Amino acid sequence: MxxxxxxxxxxxxxxxxxxxxxxxxxxxxxxxxxxxxxxxxxxxxxxxxxxxxxxxxxxxxxxxxxxxxxxxxxxxxxxxxxxxxxxxxxxxxxxxxxxxxxxxxxxxxxxxxxxxxxxxxxxxxxxxxxxxxxxxxxxxxxxxxxxxxxxxLEGRAPVLRSGARPGDLIGHAGARGDAARGLALLFAEARDAAGEPDAARAAAVRDRHPELVGAQLSPRPPVAAGIAASLAGATAMLDVSDGLARDARRLAEASGVGVDFRSDALGADPLIALAGAEDHGLLAAFPPGAALPHPFEVIGTATGEAGRLTLDGEPVDTSGWDPYSGWDGVSG
Incomplete structure (x- = not known):
């Protein structure tokens, strides 16, 4: 540090x-x-x-x-x-x-x-x-x-939130839930007896968990992947700053589609991956059968149920991060 x-x-x-x-x-x-x-x-x-x-x-x-x-x-x-x-x-x-x-x-x-x-x-x-x-x-x-x-834009059309269609592949590039895990560590282990943030304890937590705490305090988002997605034919895209599920809902509502996430693509704790905010990854939709550019990974599919989020077909409810109410988590 x-x-x-x-x-x-x-x-x-x-x-x-x-x-x-x-x-x-x-x-x-x-x-x-x-x-x-x-x-x-x-x-x-x-x-x-x-x-x-x-x-x-x-x-x-x-x-x-x-x-x-x-x-x-x-x-x-x-x-x-x-x-x-x-x-x-x-x-x-x-x-x-x-x-x-x-x-x-x-x-x-x-x-x-x-x-x-x-x-x-x-x-x-x-x-x-x-x-x-x-x-x-x-x-x-x-x-x-x-x-x-x-x-x-270098001559390209802007990639909006509103272009996804049912059957599109939903891809994500970047960390999923790491920043939220890092913030949870800081709140749990980097405060003094009065509950105030403590610099020395924060440094110790960061030494023990550099990737998670670093993801919260100094994120390294895949900025170059935005152009790669555009060139690969992305139909919709947005920055994931308020939680994967919350921002996916924004894309879904703008496009008039639903999103069905795959739990096997979201890591060991899919609910944290969906709810955790401030990773600043990129969420994008691609036409069916498209080859997703690096480092995008398929994490779900666009469905015909406008605005509905599901995880392996089951409803997902999340409020994610709101600057006026904080992080309320996710339930499925």
Missing amino acids: EPPAHESSPTIGELGESAVLARVLPRLRSGDASLLGPGDDAAVVAAPDGRYVVTSDMMVHGPDFRLAWSTPHDLGWKAAATNLTDVAAMGARPTALVVSIAAPTDLPVAMLEGIADGLRDALAELAPGAGVVGGDLSASHALTIAVTAFGD
Whole structure:
């Protein structure tokens, strides 16, 4: 794990906006699509296709992350990853991010530098060629990271949620339930006697369960698989952020189909795979008989029962993850 920010780091309130940006911006790159990066009133980004995909997501300290559990690098990485998968789910190539951060004035500047490093490293690994082209910095009692992501369709039609048809294969790429398992470990083992998140205990839990805790704090979604799915003829697709079953229902309702999951394709605990949120995998429908591109795996079939989810033919009820009510799990 990355060590915590050094205690001697000045705060953002002590340095002021201009000095903070002078320390943070050099840690980022603008990306291949940037015609004009940070420095003016707005960036200029190339859109060779004539269209662009755009999405936005926000992370707020408390409901979305805990500073005692996440390193600054984790926060930057996850802020990038959660937006990149939304672009990928449209079958587009991520090109640029705009990142705005509101933070307490006593936040060490080293933490913003760590967030910038996480953004940079996530883009380099998950979306090579994409970069950060601008954003904003403001004050807030709660650390908040807001990202807007752009993508290039490169002449392809966008893959919507609404194109699946009965008989289509339902494929999934990425982890299934790992982030939820990691979060459960943190809640069970990384809190102090008063129930508050504890950094030292979190580090120990992460050392024992690096893949599960890492899946929650710094996910590595299959961003490149979005274009592969589009090229393979995917009829519908979306990012799985609120739970496989909850997001499958969104695809099913948009397409007017049902989804029958196969328990033998969902691992040792199909219910956790269906309910667990924040894996940020990709769920897609493909025509019958299609060869699914790597790393997609067939996990079910589209049926003619609009909006109905089943597991081996039996009804599945899930509420998955809701930012206003949390994770309510799944029953089958």
